[in-house]
Structure formats: structure tokens, C-alpha cells
Amino acid sequence: MRPTDKIDKLIKNNLKTSASPQLDSRIDALISNAEKTQTQTSNIWRTIMKTKTARLAIAAVLLIAVLSLTIMDKTVSPAYALEQSLEAMKNETWMHMVPYSQMKGAETVFGENWFSATHGIEAIKRGDGSCGISYFDKDESYSYDPATETITLSLVNKANIISRTNSYGDLFNNIIDTLNEHAGTEITKTAEVQNGKNVIAIEVKVPKGDPLGSIGTEHWLFTMDEDSYLPTRMKLQGYDEDGEFVEVFDAAFDYPNNGPMDIYELGVPKTAKIIDKRPTMEVQTIITNYHVARENDPQRYTALVLYTRSNADGSEVADEATIYYVDGNKFRREQLSIKSDTVTSQRKARLGLETKMGDSLESILEWWTNREHLSHRNAEMYDGEYKYQVHRNLNVTGGFKSRKEKNTKTRNRNSKPPNLHNMYTAGAQFMQFISNDVTKEQKITLIENDYSRQNGLICLQRIEADRRYPFMRNGRRYKRLCYIDPGKDYICRRIEEYFIQDELWKKMYNDADNCMIKNPDPTLEYTMLQIRESTRLSQTEDDRWYPKKIETRTTTQRDNGILQNSTATWTIYLDTQRQLPEDIFDSDAFSKYLE
Amino acid sequence: MMIRFNRGDTHALRDIYTLYKNELVSLARALLHDKTIAEDAVHDVFAKLIAKQETLKITSNLRSYLLTAVANAARRRYRSDKGHPELSLDAANVPEIESNNPPQSAAISDEQKQLLEIALAALPYEQREVVLLRHFSDLKFKTIASMQNISINTVMGRYRYGLDKLRSLLNGELL
Incomplete structure (x- = not known):
């Protein structure tokens, strides 16, 4: 017999034991208690809603987003207790919604939506004449701009739909929580006649102080057809603490046999020019590989991201740290700064403090949890079900205005851990770079240059015209280059951003045709505005690459027109083996810790 | 059983416990050397299963999932407990014979x-x-x-x- 077989036999034969009757009783008590609670919840719900399809009335506006997601990705299970409702809705050929929304002080926004599970189509028409139609099976999305009379063809914006679904789903679950848990909520059910049809109206008044009534009070009204139980109307109104109107969302529903099958049926002229802004298959493959690589990133870790900025005299100051505790979908993030009354102009003193930090996660973590020098800017925690956020009224370095303290607790089924300072994308938001939500002027292409060749990197170029760039006046962000390392888990190693003045931009961009001039003048001046770079890399214990140090070199324009350069550095201390504290995702511990 | 559990059936939990309880307690005890603490760890696992049943969907092998959960719970208990049972290699104590085997x-x-x-x-x-x-x-x-x-x-x-x-x-x- 092999030695390992002997060990195997020895262990198997000698370590068996039985659960005690005491444990049996404890587990039985646990399960019995759970069964009792489940029954109580169902009874409360049943007093409000008669049948499962009655839930449609509450979740009416959510359905379009959720249906979009489930049609797109058949492996996604609609986790918001809408499965039976969705099945009922899928039997309808088309769902048509006419919503309007208004916030206090803002214009009313009108729209019209169609959705068909049968055809896999979502269409929208807005009050300003713009409209769009998406085909989920073909992964094509057409968007019409009446100002330029052009139709942009892009990929379906799955990230946007997922985000909408998650936020709507959270709203749905918060509604259920309120109905089940809060005694202050008034619920009435009446039978009415609407447009000649018998409907059931459910009215919910959420009082001030309730988590869902955080702005004041809210008033919900849901109606459904008495015969079919399909939703006919959903209205949400919010009022502030003084009873003044804050916001309203009001949507009417019907279920026609036909709906728009192409964008022209939404009123778009046939003369509108189609601009294909879809990335090439090559680019799409690279983006897919990037996302696949991110799926294997560490799921459990402790990390600290230290922010250091350089001063004009060349000295460096560690201003701020963000601490992360992550375990799967649970996370806790705390943002800390050095107190302004401690540092003021005493930079040397701060440097003295900094040099005591050491260079290991343990030593730096210990330093940054020393509250004598520090204060919280904000903190958030997600325990797998609820998200807790705290914004503190603090005086922080840099002269930021203090914010009102606000503690919030919201139910959030699908919150994802925050990306450590977007570290896998050199500190930038990669989704902004490769987002499918491209505007007319944006296109991503694969290019090669000296830097990419010398470093064995993939370079994606995005040409765009964005007037909203925050650092420059009278100019536009012209292009961005993103360098990805296929040999190191597809980390984005470097992002370069270029800026161009308006007058020069007009020579490069054909406004009439709404596109770049085919052969732009290479002698035209542009300024490299910002470089973000992962200047040092490291690996986790299971050999996953991650950026150890990210530097951002930025050029900004002062009021006097002079350009100023500055450098900021983020150093990431990451440990995937460190044991997470026992109660790190416990809500009570979180509250006490921040007191 | 797993399908029933994923659908929120609490009766499935009873069946799961009955089927795996001895194996789970045995593993925890072998890790922690103390049956009381071991059973606490197993209790922790089932308490969490019940608390998260609505949101938790077990997609892997059920046995592996439970063993993993118990091992994690045992590790947490091991790290948080102040004293760990220590056994000496030189201990000469021979326990009393309780089994039905020949003496x-x-x-x-x-x-x-x-x-x-x-x-x-x-x-x-x-x-x-x-x-x-x-x-x-x-x-x-x-x-x-x-x-x-x-x-x-x-x-x-x-x-x-x-x-x-x-x-x-x-x-x-x-x-």
C-alpha cells in the first residue's frame, strides 16, 4: 500500500464522528423559525396583492429593462421576484408605455417606449424628436439625432441595460421591503373605472423618515386591468419635508398587437444618413478579452490605495488613502484624509508622518487607522443585501467644501465591489473608453505606434470631440490612446489623452458630414494633456498581475492662460491572503466604527 | 435537493442537514479538535444558509459547497478563539474503552x-x-x-x- 493510501485510510477510519442531538435540536430550531418568518411575509404580501401577476402593477416600469436583460442573456435569472410576471408579459406581443417625468424646477420629459419579447426589440421616442431602436438578437442599436438628421449604428449598450435593471430592481425590492416592514406605510386598494375599463388601484403612502421616503413623503399609485391583471398605470410622486412637490413619474401602459419594427416607423426620415460607429471585430475581440481577464481578478482581498501628489518644490505628500475589504460581492470601502488642522502648511511634518508608514500593507494599514491624524471623508459597505453609505461633514485638505452628513441604507441586490481606483485601467475608467455608448464623433480603432511596438502592447485609439473637458477652455479632447498588455492579464498599462483648440479642430472635422476629415493635416498642433501610466506592476500569490503604482501627469490651464504640469501617484498595497476581520461586513460594527 | 433549496424550500434544508451532518461535524472536529466548537461552526453554516436562502443560489456540487463552508467557518472559529486545544505528543493518556469492539x-x-x-x-x-x-x-x-x-x-x-x-x-x- 502506498504511503498516501495508508494516511488516507488512517484518517478516514479514525476521524469520523456523529452530530450530537443538541446540534440536531439547534438546527431544527433554526429551520422552524425560518419557516415561520416566511409564512408571515407571505401573509402580509397577500393582504395587499391577490395574485402573482398583480406584482406587475408595482413593477410595471421595471419590466422593460428587466425583459431586455433576460432576452439578451438567457443565463440571467431575473432575481427580483418577477419571474412569473415576466412570463405573463412575454405572452404579450408588445408592451407600450407612455411615461412622463418631472423634477422640481426642471422641464417635463415626455417619452414613448415599446418592448417586444417576441421580436427582441426595444424602441424609444422622446419629446425632442430623438428616438432609437435596439435589436437584441442582432446586437444592433440605431439612434436618431434630429439636429443632424443622422442615425448612429452602434452595439447594444448592455452595460446601460444592466445598470438600469439593477437600479430598477433595487427600487422594486425597496418597495417590497417597505410594504412588508414599515408600519407607517398606508396601503389602500380600490376598484375604479379607467377609460371604460374596470381596474384595481393600489395606493401606497410612504411616510417621511422611512428609508424610501428619504426626501420627505412618497405617494405611489398602481393600477391594473381587473380582468387581465396587466398594469395600466404607475405613478410615483415625491414631496419634501415641507410637503412641497419634488418629483413625479407617471406612465400609462397598453398592449397592442403591433409595434415599430424599424427606426423609420418612429418617424425618422428615409433621407437620414446612417453612420456606422460599431468597433471592428478585431477591436471587439480585444475588449472581450479584457473583460474575460477581469473575471479572473482576485475576489477576496484587503487593499489600500495611497494617494501622493507632488508639489512645485518637488516634495511629495501623502494626502489620502482608501481602504478596501472585499469578499466576493461584499465590500467595505473607507476613504481617509489627513486632518487639515494637523497639516495646514506643515508639509514637512506630514512628510515626517508619511515616512513612518513603512512599505507593507500591514504597516501602512496600521498608520492609516490611527485616528489621531485622520478623518473620514466617506465610507460605504455592502453586506450582500444592503448598501450602507456615510458622507461626513469634514474639513479636508485641499479646501473642499464640507458636505451635509448623510447616512443611507438601501437594498441593493447586485452591487459590485468598487474597482480599486480603476487600477486595471491605469486609473482611468475603461468603460468610458470602450463603452458601447459612443457618440457620433467617437470611433475606436486598432493602431500601431513606436510605443506599442517597443513594449509589445495593443493600442486602441479613440477619436472624439468632447467640449465638456474640464481642464481646458475653448477646446476639445481630441483623441485618446489606450495601451493594453496581452501578456499581463490584459491590464491597461497606459492611457494618453490629447487636446486640440477649437480653431484647429474645425480644420480636422467636417461638421457638415459629421465626421473626421479623411486625411487630417499631421502638422496641426495638439497638446498631450494627460498621461496615466502603471509605472510598476506586481503579482498576487496566484500570479495575477496588477498595477503597483499608477502615475497621472496632467497639464492644466490656469486663469492666466499658463499651462501647469502636475503629477499624482497612487500606490496600491494588495493582499489576497490576509484574513478579513470577522465583522468587517457587519452593519452594526460598521455604524459603531464610524461614530 | 439543491434545486429545491435554490427555490427557497426550507424543507430541503432539513434533508441537506440530515444527509451531510455527520460528515460536516467530523471535518470541523478534525480541524478544531473540539466537538463543541466544531458543532458551533456547522451551526454557523446553516444559519447563514437560511439567512441568505433568498439570494443564494448554489450552482456547484452541494457536498463540496458545504464542506467549503464548514472549512471556512472552522477557520474563522480557529482564528477568533483565544485558546486552541493543545494535545501533546507525549500524552500517555489512553481513553477508556467504550466501543463494542473486543477490548x-x-x-x-x-x-x-x-x-x-x-x-x-x-x-x-x-x-x-x-x-x-x-x-x-x-x-x-x-x-x-x-x-x-x-x-x-x-x-x-x-x-x-x-x-x-x-x-x-x-x-x-x-x-
């Missing part, structure tokens, strides 16, 4: 058990965990690596060291 074989069996437990207790926790998950629970190295969120090389390293130490401690005694 001599029962004594040998109990002595074997005690020596094994002492030897396992002498291993660092991480090595003990890997050895037990491999030999007692028959989990693959890949599964153990995934459970502990470490590389498979680290798992195999811990297994090798643990096994070598176990052999040297038991050499001449039981092997």
Missing part, C-alpha cells in the same frame, strides 16, 4: 485515533486543513485552491509539508 482492538483503535489527532494538531492549521480536505473529504487540489483563494501550487506545497510532518510524527507509531 484489545478497541483500545488499539482509540489509541490510534488519539495519536492521529495529536499528530494533526501539531501541524500548522493551513497544512492540517489541506491534508484533511484532501484525505477526509476527498476534495481535489483545484477545489481546495479555489476555496481558499490561493494558487494550486500553494495548496500542493502545504499538502506536501503537512504530509511529511504527519509521517514523521506518526512514523513507527501508526505507519
Whole structure:
């Protein structure tokens, strides 16, 4: 017999034991208690809603987003207790919604939506004449701009739909929580006649102080057809603490046999020019590989991201740290700064403090949890079900205005851990770079240059015209280059951003045709505005690459027109083996810790 | 059973507990050397299963999932408890014969058990965990690596060291 077989036999034969009757009783008590609670919840719900399809009335506006997601990705299970409702809705050929929304002080926004599970189509028409139609099976999305009379063809914006679904789903679950848990909520059910049809109206008044009534009070009204139980109307109104109107969302529903099958049926002229802004298959493959690589990133870790900025005299100051505790979908993030009354102009003193930090996660973590020098800017925690956020009224370095303290607790089924300072994308938001939500002027292409060749990197170029760039006046962000390392888990190693003045931009961009001039003048001046770079890399214990140090070199324009350069550095201390504290995702511990 | 559990059927939990309880308690006890604490760890696992049943969907093998959960709970208990039961290799205590086996074989069996437990207790926790998950629970190295969120090389390293130490401690005694 092999030695390992002997060990195997020895262990198997000698370590068996039985659960005690005491444990049996404890587990039985646990399960019995759970069964009792489940029954109580169902009874409360049943007093409000008669049948499962009655839930449609509450979740009416959510359905379009959720249906979009489930049609797109058949492996996604609609986790918001809408499965039976969705099945009922899928039997309808088309769902048509006419919503309007208004916030206090803002214009009313009108729209019209169609959705068909049968055809896999979502269409929208807005009050300003713009409209769009998406085909989920073909992964094509057409968007019409009446100002330029052009139709942009892009990929379906799955990230946007997922985000909408998650936020709507959270709203749905918060509604259920309120109905089940809060005694202050008034619920009435009446039978009415609407447009000649018998409907059931459910009215919910959420009082001030309730988590869902955080702005004041809210008033919900849901109606459904008495015969079919399909939703006919959903209205949400919010009022502030003084009873003044804050916001309203009001949507009417019907279920026609036909709906728009192409964008022209939404009123778009046939003369509108189609601009294909879809990335090439090559680019799409690279983006897919990037996302696949991110799926294997560490799921459990402790990390600290230290922010250091350089001063004009060349000295460096560690201003701020963000601490992360992550375990799967649970996370806790705390943002800390050095107190302004401690540092003021005493930079040397701060440097003295900094040099005591050491260079290991343990030593730096210990330093940054020393509250004598520090204060919280904000903190958030997600325990797998609820998200807790705290914004503190603090005086922080840099002269930021203090914010009102606000503690919030919201139910959030699908919150994802925050990306450590977007570290896998050199500190930038990669989704902004490769987002499918491209505007007319944006296109991503694969290019090669000296830097990419010398470093064995993939370079994606995005040409765009964005007037909203925050650092420059009278100019536009012209292009961005993103360098990805296929040999190191597809980390984005470097992002370069270029800026161009308006007058020069007009020579490069054909406004009439709404596109770049085919052969732009290479002698035209542009300024490299910002470089973000992962200047040092490291690996986790299971050999996953991650950026150890990210530097951002930025050029900004002062009021006097002079350009100023500055450098900021983020150093990431990451440990995937460190044991997470026992109660790190416990809500009570979180509250006490921040007191 | 897993399908019923994923659908929120609490009766499925009873069936799951009945089927796996002895194996789970045995693993926890082998890790922690204290049956009371071991049963607390198993209780923790089921309490969490119940609390998260609405949002939790078990997609992997149910047995592996439960063993993983118990191993994690045991590790948490081990790290948080102030004192860990210590067993000395030199302990000469021989437990009283309680089994139905003939007196001599029962004594040998109990002595074997005690020596094994002492030897396992002498291993660092991480090595003990890997050895037990491999030999007692028959989990693959890949599964153990995934459970502990470490590389498979680290798992195999811990297994090798643990096994070598176990052999040297038991050499001449039981092997």
C-alpha cells in the first residue's frame, strides 16, 4: 500500500464522528423559525396583492429593462421576484408605455417606449424628436439625432441595460421591503373605472423618515386591468419635508398587437444618413478579452490605495488613502484624509508622518487607522443585501467644501465591489473608453505606434470631440490612446489623452458630414494633456498581475492662460491572503466604527 | 435537493442537514479538535444558509459547497478563539474503552485515533486543513485552491509539508 493510501485510510477510519442531538435540536430550531418568518411575509404580501401577476402593477416600469436583460442573456435569472410576471408579459406581443417625468424646477420629459419579447426589440421616442431602436438578437442599436438628421449604428449598450435593471430592481425590492416592514406605510386598494375599463388601484403612502421616503413623503399609485391583471398605470410622486412637490413619474401602459419594427416607423426620415460607429471585430475581440481577464481578478482581498501628489518644490505628500475589504460581492470601502488642522502648511511634518508608514500593507494599514491624524471623508459597505453609505461633514485638505452628513441604507441586490481606483485601467475608467455608448464623433480603432511596438502592447485609439473637458477652455479632447498588455492579464498599462483648440479642430472635422476629415493635416498642433501610466506592476500569490503604482501627469490651464504640469501617484498595497476581520461586513460594527 | 433549496424550500434544508451532518461535524472536529466548537461552526453554516436562502443560489456540487463552508467557518472559529486545544505528543493518556469492539482492538483503535489527532494538531492549521480536505473529504487540489483563494501550487506545497510532518510524527507509531 502506498504511503498516501495508508494516511488516507488512517484518517478516514479514525476521524469520523456523529452530530450530537443538541446540534440536531439547534438546527431544527433554526429551520422552524425560518419557516415561520416566511409564512408571515407571505401573509402580509397577500393582504395587499391577490395574485402573482398583480406584482406587475408595482413593477410595471421595471419590466422593460428587466425583459431586455433576460432576452439578451438567457443565463440571467431575473432575481427580483418577477419571474412569473415576466412570463405573463412575454405572452404579450408588445408592451407600450407612455411615461412622463418631472423634477422640481426642471422641464417635463415626455417619452414613448415599446418592448417586444417576441421580436427582441426595444424602441424609444422622446419629446425632442430623438428616438432609437435596439435589436437584441442582432446586437444592433440605431439612434436618431434630429439636429443632424443622422442615425448612429452602434452595439447594444448592455452595460446601460444592466445598470438600469439593477437600479430598477433595487427600487422594486425597496418597495417590497417597505410594504412588508414599515408600519407607517398606508396601503389602500380600490376598484375604479379607467377609460371604460374596470381596474384595481393600489395606493401606497410612504411616510417621511422611512428609508424610501428619504426626501420627505412618497405617494405611489398602481393600477391594473381587473380582468387581465396587466398594469395600466404607475405613478410615483415625491414631496419634501415641507410637503412641497419634488418629483413625479407617471406612465400609462397598453398592449397592442403591433409595434415599430424599424427606426423609420418612429418617424425618422428615409433621407437620414446612417453612420456606422460599431468597433471592428478585431477591436471587439480585444475588449472581450479584457473583460474575460477581469473575471479572473482576485475576489477576496484587503487593499489600500495611497494617494501622493507632488508639489512645485518637488516634495511629495501623502494626502489620502482608501481602504478596501472585499469578499466576493461584499465590500467595505473607507476613504481617509489627513486632518487639515494637523497639516495646514506643515508639509514637512506630514512628510515626517508619511515616512513612518513603512512599505507593507500591514504597516501602512496600521498608520492609516490611527485616528489621531485622520478623518473620514466617506465610507460605504455592502453586506450582500444592503448598501450602507456615510458622507461626513469634514474639513479636508485641499479646501473642499464640507458636505451635509448623510447616512443611507438601501437594498441593493447586485452591487459590485468598487474597482480599486480603476487600477486595471491605469486609473482611468475603461468603460468610458470602450463603452458601447459612443457618440457620433467617437470611433475606436486598432493602431500601431513606436510605443506599442517597443513594449509589445495593443493600442486602441479613440477619436472624439468632447467640449465638456474640464481642464481646458475653448477646446476639445481630441483623441485618446489606450495601451493594453496581452501578456499581463490584459491590464491597461497606459492611457494618453490629447487636446486640440477649437480653431484647429474645425480644420480636422467636417461638421457638415459629421465626421473626421479623411486625411487630417499631421502638422496641426495638439497638446498631450494627460498621461496615466502603471509605472510598476506586481503579482498576487496566484500570479495575477496588477498595477503597483499608477502615475497621472496632467497639464492644466490656469486663469492666466499658463499651462501647469502636475503629477499624482497612487500606490496600491494588495493582499489576497490576509484574513478579513470577522465583522468587517457587519452593519452594526460598521455604524459603531464610524461614530 | 439543491434545486429545491435554490427555490427557497426550507424543507430541503432539513434533508441537506440530515444527509451531510455527520460528515460536516467530523471535518470541523478534525480541524478544531473540539466537538463543541466544531458543532458551533456547522451551526454557523446553516444559519447563514437560511439567512441568505433568498439570494443564494448554489450552482456547484452541494457536498463540496458545504464542506467549503464548514472549512471556512472552522477557520474563522480557529482564528477568533483565544485558546486552541493543545494535545501533546507525549500524552500517555489512553481513553477508556467504550466501543463494542473486543477490548484489545478497541483500545488499539482509540489509541490510534488519539495519536492521529495529536499528530494533526501539531501541524500548522493551513497544512492540517489541506491534508484533511484532501484525505477526509476527498476534495481535489483545484477545489481546495479555489476555496481558499490561493494558487494550486500553494495548496500542493502545504499538502506536501503537512504530509511529511504527519509521517514523521506518526512514523513507527501508526505507519
